[in-house]
Amino acid sequence: MRWGLGGFRPWLFQRVSAVYMLGFLLFFMLAIFACPPSDYQAWQAWFAHPVMWMATAIFFVSLFLHVWIGLRDVILDYLHSVPVRLVVLVGLGIFLISLILWVFKALFTVVLL
Amino acid sequence: MNKKNQRPVFLNLTKISLPVTGVVSIFHRLSGLFLALSIPLLIYLFDLSLRSAQGFSEAQQLLQLPLLKLLLTVGAWALAHHLVAGIRFLLIDLDIGVLKTAARRSAWITHGLTTLILLLAIVVIWL
Numbered sequence: 125m126r127w128g129l130g131g132f133r134p135w136l137f138q139r140v141s142a143v144y145m146l147g148f149l150l151f152f153m154l155a156i157f158a159c160p161p162s163d164y165q166a167w168q169a170w171f172a173h174p175v176m177w178m179a180t181a182i183f184f185v186s187l188f189l190h191v192w193i194g195l196r197d198v199i200l201d202y203l204h205s206v207p208v209r210l211v212v213l214v215g216l217g218i219f220l221i222s223l224i225l226w227v228f229k230a231l232f233t234v235v236l237l
Numbered sequence: 238m239n240k241k242n243q244r245p246v247f248l249n250l251t252k253i254s255l256p257v258t259g260v261v262s263i264f265h266r267l268s269g270l271f272l273a274l275s276i277p278l279l280i281y282l283f284d285l286s287l288r289s290a291q292g293f294s295e296a297q298q299l300l301q302l303p304l305l306k307l308l309l310t311v312g313a314w315a316l317a318h319h320l321v322a323g324i325r326f327l328l329i330d331l332d333i334g335v336l337k338t339a340a341r342r343s344a345w346i347t348h349g350l351t352t353l354i355l356l357l358a359i360v361v362i363w364l
Contacts, residue, residue, distance in 0.1 A: 139330065142323050149320070164286075164293035171287060191273045198266055223276055230284035 134193045141186035148183045171234045184227045188220050257344040265322045268315035275312055306362050313358030318351045 161167035170176055195216055203209050255263070286296035299305055325343050328334055334343045 139327060142327065146320060146323070149316075164290040167293060168287060187276070191269075191276070194269050195273055198270065223280055226284065227280050230280065230287055233284075234287050 138190060138193050141190040144186050145183060145190065148179060168234060168237070171231070177231065177235065181228075181231055184224065184231075188224050192216070192220055256341070257348070258340050261322050261325065261344045261347050264318050265326070268319040268322075271311065271315040272319060275308065275315075278308070309362050310355075310359060313362070314351065314355045317354035317358070318347070321347050321350045321354075 155170075161170060171180060196213065199209065199212050199216070203212060282296050282299065285292045285299075287293075300309070325334070325347050328343070329340070334340055
């Protein structure tokens with residue numbers, strides 16, 4: 125059965141998001157080790173910087189789409205019953221949408237504080 | 238599904254000898270699943286640490302809990318494996334290391350590098 129879920133676009137997005145997240149994580153870990161944020165002010169200032177704020181927002185959007193494509197493929201590989209697939213995929217969707225709302229709440233707190 | 242497909246299925250996990258490239262593949266899935274399930278905790282700590290000075294120190298204290306250190310250690314392994322194996326898969330997409338010998342070698346390198354990063358992470362997290 126074709127669900128219209130496969131194809132070139134998710135395949136490509138999975139790779140583009142992987143490369144972006146790899147770059148962001150390497151930069152973030154280097155920054156953490158090079159100059160660890162000593163207190164709240166320093167930590168808050170990191171994410172309040174427009175470039176870092178944007179890079180972090182793009183990281184989380186990439187992460188959620190990467191998780192959606194990745195787990196969706198895993199679910200379709202191991203669960204074969206259509207109703208079970210539907211329930212699990214809807215559950216995954218709700219899980220990811222709640223998380224993205226939560227992370228943007230945190231990100232907007234940084235700039236609005 | 239697949240009513241016509243009646244091939245015998247051999248799924249005795251104790252008798253399948255998965256090649257090292259297959260181990261990388263299944264670990265990529267397992268580590269990805271673990272990382273996905275740990276996102277709520279990550280966002281909880283991120284949100285808490287950015288809310289206020291008090292939240293920041295609360296997050297710092299939470300990170301000292303043995304249970305969180307353990308999760309962080311498993312997370313370090315999962316992230317290391319997912320990234321290294323991910324780079325390997327990207328190289329294979331670019332037609333680098335597709336042949337059997339090269340693929341097996343890069344699979345072993347993946348496990349080696351991941352173990353190395355895990356040891357480093359253990360030192361950083363626990364010492």
